[in-house]
Amino acid sequence: MSIDSPGFTIDLRKLRLLREVEQRGTVAAAASALHLTPSAVSQQLAGLARELDVPLLEKQGRGVRLTGHARVLLGHAHAIEAQLERARADLAAFDDGLVGEVRVATLPTAVAAVLGPAMAQLRAERPALRVRARDADPVGAIRALDAGEVDVAITVDHPGGPRRDDPRYARIDLITDILDVVLHEDHPLARGRTVDLGLLAGEEWISGNPHDACAAIADNACAAAGFIPDVRHWTVEYDALAALVSAGAGVGLLPRLAQPLRFGNVRTVPVAGPPPARLVYAITRAGRPADATTSIVLQKLREVAAARHDATSPLVP
Amino acid sequence: MSIDSPGFTIDLRKLRLLREVEQRGTVAAAASALHLTPSAVSQQLAGLARELDVPLLEKQGRGVRLTGHARVLLGHAHAIEAQLERARADLAAFDDGLVGEVRVATLPTAVAAVLGPAMAQLRAERPALRVRARDADPVGAIRALDAGEVDVAITVDHPGGPRRDDPRYARIDLITDILDVVLHEDHPLARGRTVDLGLLAGEEWISGNPHDACAAIADNACAAAGFIPDVRHWTVEYDALAALVSAGAGVGLLPRLAQPLRFGNVRTVPVAGPPPARLVYAITRAGRPADATTSIVLQKLREVAAARHDATSPLVP
DNA sequence: TTAATCATTAAGTCCATCTAGATTTTCTTC
DNA sequence: GAAGAAAATCTAGATGGACTTAATGATTAA
Numbered sequence: 001m002s003i004d005s006p007g008f009t010i011d012l013r014k015l016r017l018l019r020e021v022e023q024r025g026t027v028a029a030a031a032s033a034l035h036l037t038p039s040a041v042s043q044q045l046a047g048l049a050r051e052l053d054v055p056l057l058e059k060q061g062r063g064v065r066l067t068g069h070a071r072v073l074l075g076h077a078h079a080i081e082a083q084l085e086r087a088r089a090d091l092a093a094f095d096d097g098l099v100g101e102v103r104v105a106t107l108p109t110a111v112a113a114v115l116g117p118a119m120a121q122l123r124a125e126r127p128a129l130r131v132r133a134r135d136a137d138p139v140g141a142i143r144a145l146d147a148g149e150v151d152v153a154i155t156v157d158h159p160g161g162p163r164r165d166d167p168r169y170a171r172i173d174l175i176t177d178i179l180d181v182v183l184h185e186d187h188p189l190a191r192g193r194t195v196d197l198g199l200l201a202g203e204e205w206i207s208g209n210p211h212d213a214c215a216a217i218a219d220n221a222c223a224a225a226g227f228i229p230d231v232r233h234w235t236v237e238y239d240a241l242a243a244l245v246s247a248g249a250g251v252g253l254l255p256r257l258a259q260p261l262r263f264g265n266v267r268t269v270p271v272a273g274p275p276p277a278r279l280v281y282a283i284t285r286a287g288r289p290a291d292a293t294t295s296i297v298l299q300k301l302r303e304v305a306a307a308r309h310d311a312t313s314p315l316v317p
Numbered sequence: 318m319s320i321d322s323p324g325f326t327i328d329l330r331k332l333r334l335l336r337e338v339e340q341r342g343t344v345a346a347a348a349s350a351l352h353l354t355p356s357a358v359s360q361q362l363a364g365l366a367r368e369l370d371v372p373l374l375e376k377q378g379r380g381v382r383l384t385g386h387a388r389v390l391l392g393h394a395h396a397i398e399a400q401l402e403r404a405r406a407d408l409a410a411f412d413d414g415l416v417g418e419v420r421v422a423t424l425p426t427a428v429a430a431v432l433g434p435a436m437a438q439l440r441a442e443r444p445a446l447r448v449r450a451r452d453a454d455p456v457g458a459i460r461a462l463d464a465g466e467v468d469v470a471i472t473v474d475h476p477g478g479p480r481r482d483d484p485r486y487a488r489i490d491l492i493t494d495i496l497d498v499v500l501h502e503d504h505p506l507a508r509g510r511t512v513d514l515g516l517l518a519g520e521e522w523i524s525g526n527p528h529d530a531c532a533a534i535a536d537n538a539c540a541a542a543g544f545i546p547d548v549r550h551w552t553v554e555y556d557a558l559a560a561l562v563s564a565g566a567g568v569g570l571l572p573r574l575a576q577p578l579r580f581g582n583v584r585t586v587p588v589a590g591p592p593p594a595r596l597v598y599a600i601t602r603a604g605r606p607a608d609a610t611t612s613i614v615l616q617k618l619r620e621v622a623a624a625r626h627d628a629t630s631p632l633v634p
Numbered sequence: 635t636t637a638a639t640c641a642t643t644a645a646g647t648c649c650a651t652c653t654a655g656a657t658t659t660t661c662t663t664c
Numbered sequence: 665g666a667a668g669a670a671a672a673t674c675t676a677g678a679t680g681g682a683c684t685t686a687a688t689g690a691t692t693a694a
Binding site: 008009010011012013016052054058060065066067068069071072073075076077079080081083084086087088090091094095099100101102147148151287291293294 | 325326327328329330333369371375377382383384385386388389390392393394396397398400401403404405407408411412416417418419464465468604608610611
């Protein structure tokens with residue numbers, strides 16, 4: 001349908017004219033109230049009636065009377081004008097961060113620790129500010145951010161991702177997610193308070209997604225301990241990695257955010273010395289000053305992360 | 318506020334452009350879908366952003382991205398377009414008598430017998446067809462009908478009212494409302510099966526509103542019986558007339574629609590011979606064929622009146 | 635009957651919107 | 665890295681819709 005074909009839309013200005021005629025009783029009075037000539041009002045309403053193919057005005061003495069069609073139409077006009085008024089109010093409220101939708105791409109593991117609590121608090125504090133969350137791995141998160149599909153991404157560094165000082169983005173560090181060793185409960189080191197990674201040089205290793213930060217961090221940690229891990233298995237899901245350990249297939253490293261595990265025969269043990277970790281941060285496009293809504297979500301994420309950090313996952317300096 | 322001042326209304330066509338840009342992703346695609354040039358879409362959206370004083374589009378690579386403001390606006394646009402769609406549907410349904418409002422002016426006494434039951438049935442059968450009722454005496458009813466304030470009047474003939482064959486109106490007879498004599502229970506004739514009016518020639522009479530049909534009918538009935546009643550009291554409300562009889566102030570005639578009375582010491586007795594009566598009818602303007610909604614209400618009134626007529630108030634031939 | 639009020643029509647003016655072409659920016663490809 | 669393609673925007677000019685003025689017809693009031 002073409003944009004100027006009849007019936008494409010209804011001109012709200014004409015509805016306004018009709019409403020004014022209803023309230024003031026005559027075309028002339030409506031025209032005067034709107035600073036128009038009666039001729040203009042008459043022509044516009046005749047045009048509206050033609051577009052809709054219904055009679056709107058009937059002659060009544062030397063004045064006019066609204067038809068039943070016109071009254072039906074006006075019933076909706078009131079609703080539409082009210083909706084427009086709400087739209088206008090919401091546009092203003094958007095600038096104050098009271099109304100709007102902020103789209104967030106997040107690491108699945110960050111939902112429980114950060115995004116979920118933040119959304120719960122925001123829902124209570126600002127009911128008209130909606131957060132729309134979606135899962136994304138680090139690659140997908142940055143891609144969605146670049147494409148404008150999301151306003152905020154909660155993610156970690158990954159190979160090929162933007163550098164920390166990339167001017168196209170603004171970051172807020174949220175929490176340091178420490179990686180622990182995952183061992184079967186029968187493993188000789190499973191009961192230790194910490195584990196020296198070097199002692200696991202001879203084990204069969206289970207690695208995460210090679211595109212993910214965890215795999216690289218694990219490799220680096222092993223390299224620092226002086227060996228290259230013998231990776232026999234790859235998984236994308238942390239749960240699958242834990243399941244493999246549970247089955248005795250090998251050992252691995254798992255971020256604390258993905259814990260606790262649901263396998264009774266698996267133990268997680270902190271790494272001895274400086275812990276391998278990944279920094280979870282929120283990142284936004286840095287073009288111009290962010291919307292108030294986005295700033296509020298970021299601030300809430302920072303608050304929630306700070307509380308969480310005190311509890312379980314100390315930031316490394 | 319002038320009709321073309323900024324903020325008077327929002328052009329729905331521009332909202333439609335914005336929605337198309339949202340769905341298709343680019344200005345060019347939206348323009349193509351609407352058979353316009355990209356230039357036109359760009360200019361219109363720039364104008365909308367200027368009118369609303371909010372940014373709607375941001376540059377994103379070589380394309381554009383919608384701002385948070387734009388998404389807030391579009392949330393309302395969906396609601397508005399849905400409302401417009403409903404308006405269009407209702408305009409069509411009006412012609413089928415499914416949707417609309419019919420305004421009725423009615424004799425107060427006709428509500429219980431005719432209009433009330435008709436409204437109840439219509440509410441069940443056609444929930445979207447609304448009847449708006451208001452009280453009116455015969456003079457006010459015709460005046461409201463002429464002024465276009467109501468579509469139907471339920472009334473009776475009155476002095477100065479339109480003649481039965483007035484071409485400006487169309488009538489539908491509803492019920493013949495017979496007038497009975499009202500007597501105090503101690504009156505010697507109060508226990509009779511009928512009363513000969515001539516026997517009441519010496520009584521003090523209580524009359525209704527002189528502008529009302531009842532007063533004229535009573536006068537005529539008395540004249541036919543060979544006397545002119547000695548009217549000592551006038552009332553507008555039937556209830557007041559009955560109260561006067563109850564107080565022993567005199568006798569009178571009361572329409573059957575106003576009965577039963579709430580005074581225990583008052584009796585109503587039919588007039589002997591041809592009963593004085595007033596014809597209750599529905600009347601509409603006769604200019605052009607009535608709206609389907611109005612016709613449906615009239616038809617329902619006729620049905621209800623026919624049923625009522627069988628029960629209590631036989632039509633005189 | 636005359637005058638006044640109201641709506642509508644006809645004709646002309648003016649402004650918003652559209653098209654066409656040029657420009658700028660950005661992405662892709664060689 | 666250069667060239668080309670794609671996208672949006674800008675400018676200028678054309679077009680159509682909306683408004684005004686003036687005239688007409690109908691109705692009411694005096």
